[in-house]
Amino acid sequence: MSLPRLPLLFEATYRGDRYVGFDRPEPGARQTLYRVADGQLAAAFISTDGSDSALRASVTRTTETITVTVGDPELRPLPPLLPTATGHALLSGFMGTHKKKWGGRSAPEGGEFTPPKWFFKGFGDWVRLPGETLNVPARPVALIEEPEVALVYVNDAHGTPHYAGYTFGNDLCDIGLHREDPGYNPYCKLCDTSLTPWLFLGAPPRTVTGRVTIVRDDSTAWEGGFECGADALYHRVQDMVEHLFSFPAVRRPGLVNYVLLGADEASFHDGFRIADGDRIAIDVKSHGVAFENRVRYVSPTPLAAPDAAVPTP
Incomplete structure (x- = not known):
């Protein structure tokens, strides 16, 4: 049975920097991550309505991006926020x-x-x-x-x-x-x-x-x-x-x-x-x-x- 797509996000560190990603791709897939400062994503929940679209717009507008392979050992997830x-x-x-x-x-x-x-x-x-x-x-x-x-x-x-x-x-x-x-x-x-x-x-x-x-x-x-x-x-x-x-x-x-x-x-x-x-x-x-x-x-x-x-x- 297929599950409905539920909007989600996650934060992780990669080579010393903090990033946010959206969705959960399959292991081995490539994913684009957006660099964020410590606390930036938490602040976005305060300044927006907390919707998927508002959060994406807040953290992806002007930021550095990287593309990594899911499962990369240097990509280390964090507890939310x-x-x-x-x-x-x-x-x-x-x-x-x-x-x-x-x-x-x-x-x-x-x-x-x-x-x-x-x-x-x-x-x-x-x-x-x-x-x-x-x-x-x-x-x-x-x-x-x-x-x-x-x-x-x-x-x-x-x-x-x-x-x-x-x-x-x-x-x-x-x-x-x-x-x-x-x-x-x-x-x-x-x-x-x-x-x-x-x-x-x-x-x-x-x-x-x-x-x-x-x-x-x-x-x-x-x-x-x-x-x-x-x-x-x-x-x-x-x-x-x-x-x-x-x-x-x-x-x-x-x-x-x-x-x-x-x-x-x-x-x-x-x-x-x-x-x-x-x-x-x-x-x-x-x-x-x-x-x-x-x-x-x-x-x-x-x-x-x-x-x-x-x-x-």
């Missing part, structure tokens, strides 16, 4: 948002909004890309993969958030630790998260479906389907993000926010346990996006000994 400066992007998300966790119900129309629980995952430069390793603490209780939609916002000079588009990710976390004690959830989330570099333009998707395959020792150890579009959620997306952006801390001028919308039930709920070295492959079939990351358990580095006390003269 990621600023170069550390600490200028945040990754966070919502918990317990899916209808499956609410008996299949949706939030009542016109009722008082009760916001879902929220978590802070890390800075934007902590994000891993497809093919990169997802590091977790050496002794997790029980890991869970979480295929999710991630909304991308950029704040203008006044701190007003501007919606840019959406991408997909795997919010790997230690659900076992969370279940031991929900108060441990901040620790539970200290596992790497991957995002795809493709920024899909347009409203948050209503329907997203796909399949997860977990490979161990070159054999499929577990697989199952998932849904994570707006129609699968108990809460309305607009209500969730409006509540989040009511907090000044996430409205700082120039800040980029990656906001995860929550995940369907996954391998953990089927009794499977992710092991060190497993490869998690997520195929977002509704959008033609597939990505994979290997899980690595990382032992802690011993703390450095404190400096010896300096004797008082």
Whole structure:
């Protein structure tokens, strides 16, 4: 079945410079990229209506172009709109948002909004890309993969958030630790998260479906389907993000926010346990996006000994 063409873009570095590309050609194909400055594309989302045509006009009018082969090892994709400066992007998300966790119900129309629980995952430069390793603490209780939609916002000079588009990710976390004690959830989330570099333009998707395959020792150890579009959620997306952006801390001028919308039930709920070295492959079939990351358990580095006390003269 052919998929509808959805407008998208991506940024990448090539030989030290930053470029933007439109569409996703087949591996080995040639693609024209447009040179942009750090933050130029984010600024275009603030100064235009964010449409495909407006963004193309904004960044392709007077700029240097290059033509590269897709898959060139010197072409290195970036998370969507990621600023170069550390600490200028945040990754966070919502918990317990899916209808499956609410008996299949949706939030009542016109009722008082009760916001879902929220978590802070890390800075934007902590994000891993497809093919990169997802590091977790050496002794997790029980890991869970979480295929999710991630909304991308950029704040203008006044701190007003501007919606840019959406991408997909795997919010790997230690659900076992969370279940031991929900108060441990901040620790539970200290596992790497991957995002795809493709920024899909347009409203948050209503329907997203796909399949997860977990490979161990070159054999499929577990697989199952998932849904994570707006129609699968108990809460309305607009209500969730409006509540989040009511907090000044996430409205700082120039800040980029990656906001995860929550995940369907996954391998953990089927009794499977992710092991060190497993490869998690997520195929977002509704959008033609597939990505994979290997899980690595990382032992802690011993703390450095404190400096010896300096004797008082």
